[in-house]
Amino acid sequence: MDFAHAPSVSLRPPVRKEYLRLRPPELRDQRGDIERIIGALRRRGYAGEIIAPHAAARSAGLVARAAYKLTVTVVGDHGAWHIIRLEEGDTTGCLYGAAVDVGTTTVVVTLVDLNTGKAVDAASSYNQQIIRCDDVASRISYASDPQRAQELRELVVDGTVNRLLRLLTHRHGLAGDDVAHMTVAGNTVMTHLFCGLSPTGLGAVPFAPISNFPGPYRAGLLNVAINAQAFVDIFPSAAAYVGGDATADMYVCGLARRDELNVLIDIGTNAEIVVGNRDRLIACAAPAGPAFEGHGLSCGMRAAAGAIESFRLGGLSDPPRYTVIGGDKPAGVCGSGLIDFVAQAFAVGVISSAGRFTDRARARCPRIRKLRRNEAEIPAYEIAPAEQTDDGLAPILITERDIATLLQAKGVIYAALQMAMKHFGKGFADIHRFYLAGGFAKHIDPDNAVTMGLLPDIDRGKFTFLGNGSLGGAFLALIDEDVRRELPHLAAAPAVIELNLDPEFMDAYTLAMFLPNGDPSLFPTVKPAK
Amino acid sequence: MDFAHAPSVSLRPPVRKEYLRLRPPELRDQRGDIERIIGALRRRGYAGEIIAPHAAARSAGLVARAAYKLTVTVVGDHGAWHIIRLEEGDTTGCLYGAAVDVGTTTVVVTLVDLNTGKAVDAASSYNQQIIRCDDVASRISYASDPQRAQELRELVVDGTVNRLLRLLTHRHGLAGDDVAHMTVAGNTVMTHLFCGLSPTGLGAVPFAPISNFPGPYRAGLLNVAINAQAFVDIFPSAAAYVGGDATADMYVCGLARRDELNVLIDIGTNAEIVVGNRDRLIACAAPAGPAFEGHGLSCGMRAAAGAIESFRLGGLSDPPRYTVIGGDKPAGVCGSGLIDFVAQAFAVGVISSAGRFTDRARARCPRIRKLRRNEAEIPAYEIAPAEQTDDGLAPILITERDIATLLQAKGVIYAALQMAMKHFGKGFADIHRFYLAGGFAKHIDPDNAVTMGLLPDIDRGKFTFLGNGSLGGAFLALIDEDVRRELPHLAAAPAVIELNLDPEFMDAYTLAMFLPNGDPSLFPTVKPAK
Incomplete structure (x- = not known):
């Protein structure tokens, strides 16, 4: 943090x-x-x-x-x-809180000593809801049945958060009752499911939440395994798809307190974008999908041990170089590695502006292989051959379909950024700082993200990594009651724009699915391979 | 009310x-x-x-x-x-509340239409806790075991109040959810048992309650059969034995708002006494026991159908005349009838100042009979022979032991009144109004109550009957939020004196067990029989 x-x-x-x-x-x-x-x-x-x-x-x-x-x-x-x-007796020395980031894919719990204000320990795992469905859209649909909504609630509360809480309290010799406060930041769908509020209204136009400001809650009511009387503060949302995680990010980067124009993006399964300064804030949500979190791809994984987190190609026919989280053999590629791959492969001419393997690459790059699937041959780039991978059985491959999925994801995000800037009335050149939040943002190479056309082509020094701003905000609200009090005002501050209502969005998105963009003038510093 | x-x-x-x-x-x-x-x-x-x-x-x-x-x-x-x-839709026409008086012996529930402010209906029954034990002392002792405390809680909440609530809502075609607020007045022990708070501390010196200001409560938490989210307001107490019922009485008689010195007494199993005016209030509790509620006597019963409520003797040897609640044959004698009996029997010389049958009465009163019990003969006054009673089998009798029990009860109350006046620094002659509250108070004949030495010998016109002030206060707090807000201040207002700490109390009590008093100068208008 x-x-x-x-x-x-x-x-x-x-x-x-x-x-x-x-x-x-x-x-x-x-x-x-x-x-x-x-x-x-x-x-x-x-x-x-x-x-x-x-x-x-x-x-x-x-x-x-x-x-x-x-x-x-x-x-x-x-x-x-x-x-x-x-x-x-005197137990004043023992007072703890838990800060929780409930992501669609990943949940993190930080145990905080409230006497010192220090994070004592943290633990994370997949959000167990993922055993039922991957993305927020499918979870909303699954939860349309009240019993299944209850199942999702139990999967995230008891199956995920409570398990992490018990692991942490046990590790530090604490009882659940010793945890006397909890803060929870997550997107609006996660918040609804966590609190047992029906997310059905969030699933279709006009995207109506039950509440953007849920609570106040006590732990016992939510079945959270801390002191049953403790308050559980749910971070308020600005809108259906600009959630409590974005509110936390906004606090952590101080967006609403500065004179300069800053941009914040939280790249999760839905990217949340906030643009503005102390006078005015514009927010929107870009439904990027889980590709950057490693879901829905042949070789994707979350940024955990075994993930290829950075990737480099010297030339079209050179063998790739990569680094693996934890340093062992790779098991898959996480978001930052995927961005690196697309950018580097484009830069050296392995893939075209449209995301297809180039004829030159098919002819000269030894890593392009043909996979036989359903009687058809499809080309794929072999990042690591089977014998170099973690399980030693299957190679790590990226197919054209994977690349297309990644281009869709980055296209949605870039076009959404364009719309937010347009509504604010400014261009990318006017940005003072560009904050990147989200679990995997800290691994991103800005140069590659620009090359790929995910991030705008601005001075790379302006990109600032917030880390997990959602968790960071939850931590700050736990240790300072003034933060907690400011959150509802912060969540209510942005004017939320709906991309579906903006006829220019679809045009921008169509262009943004190219590398780096169908309008190359937007990326003057990115040069295609000769 | x-x-x-x-x-x-x-x-x-x-x-x-x-x-x-x-x-x-x-x-x-x-x-x-x-x-x-x-x-x-x-x-x-x-x-x-x-x-x-x-x-x-x-x-x-x-x-x-x-x-x-x-x-x-x-x-x-x-x-x-x-x-x-x-x-x-529009259901504004349907909004109800319930005002509840939880007495040690009797529970009354009034259903109130909150759109009109009118009491729609009322129902009452014995407090079902009585199947386990009669008085507050024995209930405290019974509840020292947590499971038994829970049993007492269920007996009063589910076994009594919820049954009355269901009877009332059913009778008026309402759902439990239509009852959206509830107010509960009762003594401190009843309040503790109702809320599931241990009354153990109330059972012995120094009489420590868990809370004199319990709540705020929601109905669901207390298991009360109204809207689970509804607030249940428990009337606050001044002390262990000056309870929420006394707070309700104080409000209903306006004690704390007047310049004049007024006295309030709520004669229940414990008599609660408050003396004072807008500037200063003195309160105390007199542990009278359940005699005036008809418990612990040969022939006692509550003021219900079949109870002799008034009693008159023309002379020592005249047959008694009495009236029966409901007009049928008598089944027993309630508090007001017992007061009448003792006063009239003393006035015509059937009993002495010490509460014994006089030699004259033994010789000349045909109603004095000798009962054979455990080889001894004990004298008793036959109020109604067996053939005139409700069951036709047993006569209604009052023994010397019954009379002694009644004299103890009235002695405690009168001596407590004396101590309260002394602490306030005034005499009975300074009293402007003397308010009588409690379920059976309205049946009391003030002349007989003075003759018996229960109430002080003041101008009879000053005695004012409040009716069930506890229920009345609960009703007012239900219809006017300003009343509700005033209650904590009212409960905190009296200085509570503890009779055990006043060495004069025991002397006063000893004198007050005589008829009308061991110090006849206190009762100038009461003349013993010649």
């Missing part, structure tokens, strides 16, 4: 612990246990409503057992203080 | 319904269903936080099914508005 561009935050978590030594009751002082606790919190400066939920009231019996020395966990929410836990 | 002395209230229930016709979503307007509803409420003038709980968000799918015409039920609580129900 990189917070170089984030507004400065303080260690001021919405959840706190207070060790209280209460005056025991006597005949002249028949206040209730709860009133004693509230009185002690008042003396510590807690103003406004102080609410003891049922669970705290029920466990108030321990106040006497604890000889009136106890630790109270308190969460501030909307001007009120909620008592969420009572513990015997 | 008598509100002649209550502050004027308005029809301004904390729960409301709004029929909304929303703008359907379109591509240019991707707000969520919930945000559409919140926006429409804002335009109706709902300021402050508007919170849609999970259930509302989950049912937001009906917004589309309802073609964006729906009725929203909204509750105001602590400055925020909570959406608790969404219904298709």
Whole structure:
């Protein structure tokens, strides 16, 4: 998580612990246990409503057992203080939170020590919903049946987030109850499924969510394996396809606080784009599909151990050079490797502007092979022969169909960027900084991304890598209550444009499916292979 | 319910319904269903936080099914508005609440139409906890085992209140969900058991409650058979034995708003006493026991059909005259009849100042009979011979032990009144009004209650009957949110004195067990029989 561009935050978590030594009751002082606790919190400066939920009231019996020395966990929410836990003795040293990025494909949980504000550990895995369907569109369709919606909810909450939470708490000798707050950033569909809200309205025009600002929620209601009384803050969305992950990114790059025109793009299964400055923000969503996350391709995989993350070709007939995450034999190619491949293959003339293997390559490049599939022969580029791969059985190949899928994905994103800039009334040259967020963004080689026509042809120094801004935003909201309070305003700030309503979008998209673009004047620094 | 002395209230229930016709979503307007509803409420003038709980968000799918015409039920609580129900179409005409008096012995539920502010119907029954134990002390002891505490909770919530609620809603063709708010007044022990809070601390010095201000609660959490999202407001208590019922009484008689010195007494199993004016309030509890509610006596019963409610003796040897609730043959004697009996029997010389049958009565009163019990003969007064009673088998008798129990009960109450007045620094002569509350108070003959030494010897015109102030307060809090808001302040207002700490109490109590009192100068208008 990189917070170089984030507004400065303080260690001021919405959840706190207070060790209280209460005056025991006597005949002249028949206040209730709860009133004693509230009185002690008042003396510590807690103003406004102080609410003891049922669970705290029920466990108030321990106040006497604890000889009136106890630790109270308190969460501030909307001007009120909620008592969420009572513990015997002084446990103030043990206070944790969990920041969660719920991606369509990948879920990451960070365990945060709220006494120090430091991320103690993190764990990630595929979003287990993926065993049912890959992309958000198919999940919306799957969830049109309420029982299946419930199944998806259980897959992400219990099957993914709770497993990661248990792994982390177990690893650090903590109980689930020791995790006293949670923040969750994800796109609008993920948020709906996570909270048990029907995503059906998100599946078709006019893309109507149940809520862009869901909550407030308690962990028990959502079945999240932390303290049942703890608050779970769901990051608010700007629209159906500009979700809570984009809100988190916006916070982390400070987009809405700067005078200069900046651009933010979160490349997930749907790319979310926000363009603007402190005065005005334009947002849109580009349905790129999961290609850059490694899904739907012959050789794609997520950016994990075994993934080819960078790729280089010296010339048409040279053997490729690549690096593998973890350094072992490759098992597949992740997003950044795919971008590198397309850009390098185009630059040396292996593939044409239309994404086809060139005649020259078919004749002279030893890595172009013919695969026999369904009685037809299809050409493919062999990135690694079988004997060099992780399983030693199958080669890592990229077919023309894979390339076409990647060109579609990058075409949607580039055309969407063009539309957002047009609506803002500025050109790419006016961009001060171009923020790249998303799990795999940090692996991208900007030169190759420009060569491929995914990113605009601007000064490469303007590209700034945010890392996982969604997770970063969730982390910041966990440690600073001011961040948490700002989020609804931030989510409401962008004017969201709908690409389907813009007749120029389809033209721009059609051109953007070429390498680097059907309008080469947009990419003056990119020269096709001679 | 008598509100002649209550502050004027308005029809301004904390729960409301709004029929909304929303703008359907379109591509240019991707707000969520919930945000559409919140926006429409804002335009109706709902300021402050508007919170849609999970259930509302989950049912937001009906917004589309309802073609964006729906009725929203909204509750105001602590400055925020909570959406608790969404219904298709216009259902604003159907909005109900339930006011509940949870007595140790008797539970009453009033169904209130919140569109008119009128009580539509009421139903009452014994508090089913009584099948396990009679008085609060034995219930506290029973509930020291958590499973048994849970059993008592189920007996009062599901076994009593929910049965009465279902009876009322069924009788008026309503669903449980149509009841959108509930107010509950009861003593501190009843409140603890109702909410599932351990009453153990209330059972012994220093009488420590879990909470005197329990909640806020939702019906679903308490398992109350109304709309699960509805708020259930528990009347706050001043202390362990000055409960929410006393808070309700205080509101209904306007005690804390008047310049004059007034006295309030709620005669239940524990008598709650509040003395004071707008400047200062003194409260205490007198553990009278259940005698005046007809428990623990040979012939006692609650003020229900078949109970002798008034009783008159012309002379020592005259036959008694009595009236029976419902007009049929008597089955027993309720509190007011017992007071009448003791007072009249004392006035004509049947019993002595010490509560014993006089020699004269033993010789000349034909109603004094000798019962043979365990080889001993004990004298008893026959109120009705067997052939005149409801079952035709057993006579209705009052023994000397019964009389002693009644004298203990009245002695505790009178001595407690004396202590409260002493702490306030005034005498009985300074009292402007003396409010009598509690289920059976309205049946009391003040002359007899003074003759018995239960109530002080003041101008009889000052005695004012509140009726069931606990139920009345619950009703007012249901229809006027200002009442609801005032209750915590009212409960916190009295200085609670503990009789056990006052060395004069035991002396006063000892004297007060005589008829009318061991210090006859306190009762100048009461003349013993010659």
